[in-house]
Amino acid sequence: MPPAQRGSTAWEAKVEPEHEVIVSVTEEGMARLDRVVADLRAAGLVVREVLGPLGMVTGSVRAGTAATLPDVPGVLDVEYARSYQLPPENGPRERR
Secondary structure, eight states, rough: TTTOOOOOOHHHHOOOOOOEEEEOOOHHTTTTHHHHHHHHHHHEEEEEEEEEGEEEEEEEEETTTTTGGGGGGGEEEEEEOOOOOOTTTOOOOOOO
């Protein structure tokens, strides 16, 4: 079996990774937030949470689709979400 086929199936090679994103909505977009969220879904965003009072929508999107989200009417900005993790309280600590 050729190396490219070993241990994988054809569909695995075509799956794009998903990225967590935070979408900021314009003031005008906040007045029609339901429509903006529907348009984001249609553009490929899997909505996790709508933070209406903050004008933000969180969710995940495939890598190839992320570039289209800023084109949705009512979208101000799209950022990739970042996560941080502190070490356990009783875990090893780095010496300075």
